[in-house]
Structures are given as C-alpha cells and as structure tokens.
Amino acid sequence: YIEQDLGVPVSLSEENREMIRTCNFVLKQIMPYYDRYTAPYFQGIDYDVVEHGMPGGATSSSQEGALKQGYIHLLPYMLKFLAGTRKIVRYHDVTPGSQITWNTAFLAVTGAYKAGGERAVRDMLEVLKIVTETPEKELSPAVREDRLLLYSNCNDAFRDLLLGKYGRLPLGFPPDWVYESAFGPDYRQAIARRTEVSPLLSLGDTDLAAEEQALQHHLDRTPTDEEFIMYLNHPADALKTIAFKAKYGDPNRLPLDVWFEGLEPGQELMFEDSLGKPHHMAILDISQPDSRGISIVRYVLDSEILSHQVQVAEARGRVDSRVELADPKNPYHVAAPCNGDLWVMHVSPNDFVKAGEELFNISVMKQEKAVLASVDGVVKRVLKTADFAEDKKMVPVKEGELLVELTPVMRACPTCREPLADENYKFCPVCGQKV
Incomplete structure (x- = not known):
C-alpha cells in the first residue's frame, strides 16, 4: 500500500515480502489458540x-x-x-x-x-x-x-x-x-x-555498543542476538525473562494450555527440552495453602519424586511487620501515595532538601508520579531505594508506606548558610568553616 498506492519507496526486497506473507499466514493459524488467554480483561458493549x-x-x-x-x-x-x-x-x-x-x-x-x-x-x-x-x-x-x-x-x-x-x-x-x-x-x-x-527532532541515535555492554554487565556473559534485541525494546522485562529462563528453563517447550492453565493432579505431560531430550512429568498432589499462603506441590519428573513450595496466597493472621507506615500528620514523614513501584530514589541520608523538591518517583499503571518534600529538612532515613536507569529494577511499595523520613534543620553554617546535617559537626562540610 505504501509503495504502490502512495508512491513512497520502501526497503523491502521481493524475498523479504514473501517472508512477511508466510509469517503472516502462520500467525493467522496460531492466533486462534491464544484468543482464549489474551482476550480483553473486560468485554462487552459500552455505549458511554x-x-x-x-x-x-x-x-x-x-x-x-x-x-x-x-x-x-x-x-x-x-x-x-x-x-x-x-x-x-x-x-x-x-x-x-x-x-x-x-x-x-x-x-x-x-x-x-x-x-x-x-x-x-x-x-x-x-x-x-x-x-x-x-x-x-x-x-x-x-x-x-x-x-x-x-x-x-x-x-x-x-x-x-x-x-x-x-x-x-x-x-x-x-x-x-x-x-x-x-x-x-x-x-x-x-x-x-x-x-x-x-x-x-532532538532524539539521538541509540548507542548500541553501550547498550550491549550494559546488558553484558547485567548477565555477566555475552548476550545472544535475540536477547540483545529483546533488551533494546523492553530492558526491564528482558532481564526478568532471561533470569526466568535461567532458573526454570525455556517455557516455550511447554504446550500452550499447560503454560496458561498449569497441570491438574494426575495429569501427565510429555515434552522435550531445548536439547531435544524427552521428559515425562505428572502432578501427584497440591496441598492446601498454609498460614503463610504456601502450597506444596509433589510431582514426578522422569521417575523421580520431587516437591516444591509455591506462594499462592497472602499470609493470614498478621500484617507484615516489616512495612513501616508513615504518620500522615507528620510533615517530615514522606510516604508512598498509592500502591505502585518505586523506580528512582533521588535522596540519601544527610541530604538537605527544600520544600517542593522531588524526593522519589513511583510508577503507577505505566505512569510516573513524583513525590515532593512538603517542608525543608535533612534526610534522616531512606527506607527503600531504587535506580531503574542503572539496574532496570523496580521496588514494590504500598500506599502509606514510609519511604523517606526527614528531620528539621537544626543548625546552619554561619558563613555559607548551608544546613548542617548533624549537630555534632565541628566544621562545615561545604566551606570548611569551624562551627
């Protein structure tokens, strides 16, 4: 259409076009199998x-x-x-x-x-x-x-x-x-x-050599071409996928229905691994979740009986005591405004911040939400930290969870007027003035 109807030349040879046609035909045959699992979460007519x-x-x-x-x-x-x-x-x-x-x-x-x-x-x-x-x-x-x-x-x-x-x-x-x-x-x-x-107009070209070196640093090995292309498109998800395959193997070896729905107790599965070696697997028993929300799965793999613990539900009976909640009445407590993923923390202990300065940023449903300091102060504690640009990892946070605790500025340097993070300082860390 672009070339024939609009007259715009494209960089596709006849061989490439035939490959695209063939791929499209194959995908048309595969997609009906995925419809059951990839259909929209909510369906139906919405006149509004x-x-x-x-x-x-x-x-x-x-x-x-x-x-x-x-x-x-x-x-x-x-x-x-x-x-x-x-x-x-x-x-x-x-x-x-x-x-x-x-x-x-x-x-x-x-x-x-x-x-x-x-x-x-x-x-x-x-x-x-x-x-x-x-x-x-x-x-x-x-x-x-x-x-x-x-x-x-x-x-x-x-x-x-x-x-x-x-x-x-x-x-x-x-x-x-x-x-x-x-x-x-x-x-x-x-x-x-x-x-x-x-x-x-101001978007520069990606430094492919630097990106490949960064991926090699994450993996501690030379990545394959497929891994590198996947990383360029979706860096965080690519690292998760590569780590998943390293831990569990290639999930593409499983039949589609097993990947989406799992196995029922007593159901047998025959599959081949990435090297073409055949395997036999059967689920023996799946226990009810205990108070920790963990079920024990007993199964047979190639005539060997094994068991594995799987977290299938939240723990019952008590709230996770490791999560410290912020006091909403304390302006020096900075909490996560909603459930999301902390992707960058801008401050460290002893940093001085001013009211309106961004402390950290949370990803909520694929969008960023900056959290600002409401008062001037010195950072006393940082309870969670993240740097997505560096390690491509986000840290889950809960609404109301204390992430940064500030403390009032008690002293300031008499010469440069910069705040002193610790009242025991003998000299100003900025200008060297004795205080």
Missing part, C-alpha cells in the same frame, strides 16, 4: 464510549488496573471525569495519550475519594460539569476557585503533555487555569516553558 472516548484496549487494561488497585467501585466516576476532561484538554487518545488520559482521571477521582469519600468525588464532577457546559464569562468566582482542584493530583506525564514534551497538541493547548491547577503557583513559568517543537 461516545462520551469518554477511551479506546477498547486502553479501557480494558485500565479497568483491570483499577480492579487491582482496589478502586473498581469508582469506575463510573472515572468514566464521567474522562468525558469531561476531554472537552478541556483536547488531544488524540492514542499511545501515550490514552494512558495519560486514564491516569489523570484515576488520580483525580481517587484523590478526591481519599480526601472526602464519594461526596467529594460527586462534588468534583459537578464542578467539572459546570466548567465544561458554562461559558467562561458566566462562571462564578467559587467555581473558578474549585476548578483548580481538578488536576491537582495529576502526574508528571500529564504535566509533560501540557508542556508539549510529547509534541504540539493538534487541537491547541488548554486554557491557563488548567496549568494553574496542574502546576500550582508556578504555572506561569510552566506556560513559558511550553514548546511546540517535536521531541523527535
């Missing part, structure tokens, strides 16, 4: 899509995320927020737009719910309805003030969208009050930083 405008795939995965986060009961409110916000901030709901749209609604609704329950959510949606249906000149001062709460819980991705970091919004940037809601008192500086230049 004409209002909220979410694409089918994004809707399904987003609703699954809300279910896992424990907020599925707020889904009708989230869809109403989507219907309203797309009239204010207008752009095409394709990647990454659809994910940004959903997270903006999710964070707004759950933020209001945490602050004042469903009453607060309904009040917020009423404000959103008035803003989208009433001309600007007819809005009351109270509504103009209340609408600033609509995007106060948004994440970095939404702010980057407003700044034009994903490219120029095709239908124009939103009104200034949206920036005031998302950025707070510094919204004028945010508007000044806004750009319409495509980020693709």
